Amino acid sequence: MAFAAPAPIPSRTQYVLDAIKHGILTGQLVPGQALVETELAARFGVSKTPVREALKTLAGTGLVVMSQYKGVTVREVDAAMAHQVYDVRLLLEPEALRRTIARQASLDVAADALVRADEAEDNAERSLANREFHRALYVPCGNPLLSRMLDEVRDQAALVSAVVWGAIPSWEREATEHREILRLARAGDADGAARALHDHIASFVHRAFPAQEDAV
Known part of the structure; x- marks a missing residue:
């Protein structure tokens, strides 16, 4: 049985993903900082959909944390x-x-x-x-x-x-x-x-x- 290759990330989502990751890994976005979809969408000139997808991917890598109560934040380091x-x-x-x-x-x-x-x-x-x-x-x-x-x-x-x-x-x-x-x-x-x-x-x-x- 052949397994399908994962679908490629849409270009706008990839752009937002790369930009947020760069901000986190260079200290421009600090641990605990809130990542608000509407603010990020306005900042990058995109709709909330690619921002939401980018944040989900970053949560999967452990760089951000998604909480029902706090929303999305940069992961704290302890x-x-x-x-x-x-x-x-x-x-x-x-x-x-x-x-x-x-x-x-x-x-x-x-x-x-x-x-x-x-x-x-x-x-x-x-x-x-x-x-x-x-x-x-x-x-x-x-x-x-x-x-x-x-x-x-x-x-x-x-x-x-x-x-x-x-x-x-x-x-x-x-x-x-x-x-x-x-x-x-x-x-x-x-x-x-x-x-x-x-x-x-x-x-x-x-x-x-x-x-x-x-x-x-």
Whole structure:
């Protein structure tokens, strides 16, 4: 029995979806902020239908919360949420990188992302470049399902980063760690790169939420 491919998202809905997601992941729309359909429709020059569909999709990715009483809001970030998201990354991302290295896949995209992060003029650009760096490490792993699983938590991880960077601007330390991960990966040291990546992910969430270090 053949399964039908999912229907493509209409262009107006995709436009609104991308714009809202960008606002959330760059900190322009902050956790807890209400997302009112009529206001967003007027802002983007569309009807409420594409806004409603975009918000439903964002709720499915965990970036917004839909409540019968509060309406739609940007998802709040707390220690429990952050540790759940980063626990998934700790379990999957180092193994994906190990497989990427074993396949001798190109890491040029990751290197380019590091350059963009270094040259970023603000946290928004830096955050987007860092997301691309991490994704470029796991996408070539050879297992599309593993890549999709990591993609599913990618936006939530970026939301955590945006919130944490607002309080703890630690991107210089993380940039140094990124360069070391890439160096080990390009040298073919799969175990070393995987350990460095694991430590990088773990140290970030532990610095941000030190009281919850033993929760994962």
